[in-house]
Amino acid sequence: MSSESFDAVVVGAGPAGSAAALRLARAGRSVCLLERGPFPGAKNLFGGVIYPRILDTILPGWTGEAPIERRVTRRATMILTDTQCLSVDFRSSSWGGEAYNGVTALRPRFDSWLAGRAVAEGAVLLTSTTATGLIRTADGAVSGVRTDRPDGDLLARVVVACDGVNSFLAREANSAKPPSPEHYTLGVKEVLAFAPEEIERRFALAPGEGADFEVLGGTGGVAGGGFVYTNSETISVGLVLSVRDLESSSRRPEDLLACFKANPGIAPYVSGGELVEYGAHLIPEAGIAMMPELAGDGFLVAGDAAGMCLAAGIWLEGVNFALSSGAAAGEAAAAAMAAGDVTKAGLKRRYTALLEAGFVLADLRRLRRAPELVLGARMQGAYPALACNIAERMLTVTNPEPKAGLRSIARAELKRSGLRLRDAVRDAVSLVRTFG
Amino acid sequence: MTVSPLSAMAFEDRMATTEFRVSGTPHIVVEGDSCRGCTTRACVIACPAGLFVPTFDGGILFNYEQCFECGTCYLVCNTAGAISWSYPEGGSGVVFRRT
Numbered sequence: 232m233s234s235e236s237f238d239a240v241v242v243g244a245g246p247a248g249s250a251a252a253l254r255l256a257r258a259g260r261s262v263c264l265l266e267r268g269p270f271p272g273a274k275n276l277f278g279g280v281i282y283p284r285i286l287d288t289i290l291p292g293w294t295g296e297a298p299i300e301r302r303v304t305r306r307a308t309m310i311l312t313d314t315q316c317l318s319v320d321f322r323s324s325s326w327g328g329e330a331y332n333g334v335t336a337l338r339p340r341f342d343s344w345l346a347g348r349a350v351a352e353g354a355v356l357l358t359s360t361t362a363t364g365l366i367r368t369a370d371g372a373v374s375g376v377r378t379d380r381p382d383g384d385l386l387a388r389v390v391v392a393c394d395g396v397n398s399f400l401a402r403e404a405n406s407a408k409p410p411s412p413e414h415y416t417l418g419v420k421e422v423l424a425f426a427p428e429e430i431e432r433r434f435a436l437a438p439g440e441g442a443d444f445e446v447l448g449g450t451g452g453v454a455g456g457g458f459v460y461t462n463s464e465t466i467s468v469g470l471v472l473s474v475r476d477l478e479s480s481s482r483r484p485e486d487l488l489a490c491f492k493a494n495p496g497i498a499p500y501v502s503g504g505e506l507v508e509y510g511a512h513l514i515p516e517a518g519i520a521m522m523p524e525l526a527g528d529g530f531l532v533a534g535d536a537a538g539m540c541l542a543a544g545i546w547l548e549g550v551n552f553a554l555s556s557g558a559a560a561g562e563a564a565a566a567a568m569a570a571g572d573v574t575k576a577g578l579k580r581r582y583t584a585l586l587e588a589g590f591v592l593a594d595l596r597r598l599r600r601a602p603e604l605v606l607g608a609r610m611q612g613a614y615p616a617l618a619c620n621i622a623e624r625m626l627t628v629t630n631p632e633p634k635a636g637l638r639s640i641a642r643a644e645l646k647r648s649g650l651r652l653r654d655a656v657r658d659a660v661s662l663v664r665t666f667g
Numbered sequence: 668m669t670v671s672p673l674s675a676m677a678f679e680d681r682m683a684t685t686e687f688r689v690s691g692t693p694h695i696v697v698e699g700d701s702c703r704g705c706t707t708r709a710c711v712i713a714c715p716a717g718l719f720v721p722t723f724d725g726g727i728l729f730n731y732e733q734c735f736e737c738g739t740c741y742l743v744c745n746t747a748g749a750i751s752w753s754y755p756e757g758g759s760g761v762v763f764r765r766t
């Protein structure tokens with residue numbers, strides 16, 4: 232039987248996989264980067280904004296060459312009801328300079344570019360190839376992957392699973408229990424075409440600058456949130472929906488998205504664009520709570536496959552987490568091979584040390600209660616309405632009545648909302664504890 | 668499937684905006700008979716591609732061709748054996764746009 236052999240096989244050419252392959256190749260290891268799509272990124276959909284500072288350490292000099300859409304200089308968090316919109320709208324011109332804080336991107340282009348950089352360092356990219364299972368030695372250590380190509384076995388000293396949110400490889404390696412819907416949200420997204428000047432006019436941006444809106448409320452009673460992002464010549468608008476809530480609702484995703492787009496707070500930005508693509512993708516929402524065993528004999532897991540995605544209300548960061556954890560997995564695998572110890576202990580010790588030195592585990596730990604809090608019933612329904620109603624009453628001139636003070640308005644609106652003060656105080660405390 | 672008057676376009680037109688390189692072999696198989704006892708019909712609501720269609724006799728009609736490969740259907744289905752789910756063969760299936 233003919234099977235090719237490498238020092239490492241990395242499954243999945245998303246940001247995690249390409250970062251892992253790049254690090255391994257740079258360390259002088261032979262590495263095969265496997266991707267089931269016809270090109271890297273073909274299967275990958277996100278919001279989205281990439282927070283790219285981690286690339287400074289992985290690929291110095293990336294700024295001139297990465298295919299980015301716009302530099303985000305305006306970031307707004309909006310609270311929506313059917314008729315009201317309250318937003319905190321922040322702009323920073325310093326985000327427009329070379330020290331980008333966030334850039335919008337389209338994943339098929341971005342992922343293709345990044346995989347190309349891994350290839351430039353010496354990785355072998357194999358597209359249109361699906362890994363179908365793990366190969367193990369007699370004593371159970373992972374020693375390669377099977378693929379759907381004829382004679383498609385690929386042997387390796389270490390397999391790095393970067394196969395995304397539905398990671399079949401991590402599940403197979405862990406013989407984990409079936410995934411539970413509570414741990415996931417479903418993202419649905421439309422890409423709408425506009426002339427660049429029209430985008431800049433609608434969002435009040437200078438050429439090349441971009442906006443990022445994250446929205447609480449407006450999801451038709453299904454727990455979740457919405458987003459609007461500007462690309463060069465398109466706008467991405469979408470919803471992130473609790474899978475549990477969605478399945479028991481009576482509204483389909485595209486219907487909920489249509490209502491979101493028609494909301495008076497969102498419509499002025501997105502109306503009239505031609506739909507050029509509709510798509511959907513799952514998000515691992517539960518962080519630490521859903522994290523699989525990160526290492527096995529000859530095996531590592533990184534990125535979404537490891538639940539390393541920060542989905543915490545106003546934060547939706549996965550690409551930077553994938554880049555960082557992928558790079559750490561690649562570096563750990565290379566170091567373990569150099570030391571001649573690719574056992575579970577040898578890999579895990581090196582991988583977790585690198586992860587602990589960075590932001591991935593620290594941020595996930597710090598914000599571990601956030602998804603539950605943000606997707607909770609009060610945060611989804613009563614609070615957005617309460618905040619908008621208080622704002623509306625503060626800003627409405629009721630002559631000939633004299634103005635009411637904020638305190639009396641807040642008290643009256645709290646009463647009208649039916650919220651119990653005890654719950655509101657408890658939620659405020661956990662909000663501070665989670666985000667503070 | 669219901670299309671709300673708010674959706675600007677028919678669902679088929681929406682799906683036609685996305686490229687699918689259809690493989691000859693289905694990657695997801697739905698055992699329509701297992702669905703007869705299912706009370707949730709969660710897949711019918713949740714599949715973003717609207718690929719699960721209830722039949723008049725209580726079964727489910729499924730077509731794999733315009734699938735986003737998202738995984739939502741197997742997450743929400745509680746009936747063992749109703750859905751066998753895998754990725755399509757390399758190179759086929761959904762292809763998101765590069766431009």
Ligand SMILES: Cc1cc2nc3c(=O)[nH]c(=O)nc-3n(C[C@H](O)[C@H](O)[C@H](O)COP(=O)(O)OP(=O)(O)OC[C@H]3O[C@@H](n4cnc5c(N)ncnc54)[C@H](O)[C@@H]3O)c2cc1C
Binds near residue numbers: 248274363394418547
């Ligand atoms: C709607 C939505 C909005 C988001 N918004 C943002 C955002 O604004 N900012 C942000 O930073 N993050 C965002 N994210 C999260 C982000 O997209 C992910 O966290 C990130 O893509 C994870 O990278 P990854 O490399 O781990 O996995 P992926 O990007 O999913 O890559 C996995 C790769 O593995 C391949 N693959 C899978 N199985 C196999 C197999 N068996 N054989 C071969 N190849 C295989 C896939 O084709 C894919 O290329 C969003 C996600 C969604 C769904």
Ligand code: SF4
Binds near residue numbers: 697702707708709743
């Ligand atoms: S596929 Fe599962 S959820 Fe859908 S109808 Fe059949 S049994 Fe029910």
Ligand code: SF4
Binds near residue numbers: 695714717733736
């Ligand atoms: S994987 Fe997603 S798009 Fe495909 S059938 Fe299942 S729910 Fe629908």
